[in-house]
Amino acid sequence: MSAELRLMISTTPMVEPDDRQLVQTIRGGDTDAFETLVRRKTSKVYALCYRIIGNSEDAKDISQLVFLKLWENLEKYDPQFAFDTWLYRMVTNVAIDFMRNKQSRENAVNSNLRLVKTSAEAEQGVVVQRKEIESVFNDIANVLSPKQKTIFVMNQMEDLPSAEIAKILGCRESTVRNHLFNARKLMQAQLAKRYPEYAQLWREK
C-alpha cells in the first residue's frame, strides 16, 4: 500500500505559470486560468485604484471594471512587453477617466473641505500616523489633476521609477518628472494652506 502511495506522489514540483503563460491559456478560452490571473493581480490593482481614487467602494468598482476590460482586450496584449506594465496602463486609464468625471461632478460642491483638526492638537506637535496621513493625502491631492495624482501615487506609493511610469502612460520620462515636480509643488502649497502643522515637515529642501 505504501509503495502504491509513493508512486502516486509526483516528484516534480508544481510550477505556477507566469503571467504570459496564463494569458496564452486564457486566449485558448480557459476561464479558470483567468480566475487565477484575477486572484493573482487583485491586491495590486485594487491598491493602485484605491490610492488614486481614495475611496474603497469606488476603488472596488473600478478594479472590477479593469478586470472586465482585461478580459475583453486580452487578445490585444503583446507578450513582448511586461504584463504588469500593460495591466497598469489599463488601471490608470480607467482610474483617470473616473477621476475626471468625479472631479467635474464634485468641483461645484466640494471645494474647500478640511479634515477636522483642532488648534490644540496641532500645538501638541505632529504625531505622524499612517491613517492620518492617508486622510490628509486624500484631502489635499484633490488639487492635482487625475494624471498628476496617478503619477504621484505610482512613484511615491507604488515605488515605480519614472521610466516605468512613462511606459505605462505612454509618454516621455521627462513628462513624468515634470508632473511629479508640479504635483509636489501643488501639494506643498495646499498643505501649507490647510495643514500648516504638516507643512513644517514637508518644506523645500
Add this chain to the structure above:
Amino acid sequence: MISCDSFRKRFHANTADPALLEHLRACDRCLDHAASVDPDVLFRALGGDDLVPPGGLDAFVGDVMQQVRVHEAQTKLESRNVVRWPRRLAVAATLAAAISGALLFSRGTASVPETKIPIAEARALAPVPAAKLTTKPIVESYESENATIVEVPTEASDDVKIVMIFDENLPADL
C-alpha cells in the same frame, strides 16, 4: 524586516531601498523620524502594501467572474444575431418589395386623373352593359302595306328621335 536602529542609521533622503521603505511603511515612530530627515517620505508611508477589496478576495473574484460569464453570454448572443441578420434582412426586403409593388399597382389603377364631367355627358359616355341591350343594334329593312309609322316630333336636332311602328304582321323580335 530591519530593526528601528538599523533603519535610523541607514535612512537618508531620496532613498529607494526596499528594506528601508518596507520599514518606513510599517513603523509609525520611524516614519516620524524619517519625515524630519526627508519630508518627501511623508506620503511614501502610504504605499507598498497590497490591499484587499472590501468583502474579501474571494467575493471580489467571484463578482468579476460572474460579470465575465454574463459578458460572454451577451457576446455569444450578439454573434448569433449577426449570423441571422442577413437572412432576416432578405426576408424583410422581400416583404417590403411585395408590399410596395402592391401599393404601386393599386395606385396605378386608381391614379386616373379625376375630371369633372357634367352628369348628362357622363351618362352618355358611360358604357352601356351588354346585358341591357334588349333590341337588335342593326336596323332591318321591312316592307308592309298595313304598317302605320308614327314619328314623334323633336325640339332640337340632337334630340333622340322616337319612331313608333304599328303593324299586326310585325314580327315580335323586330
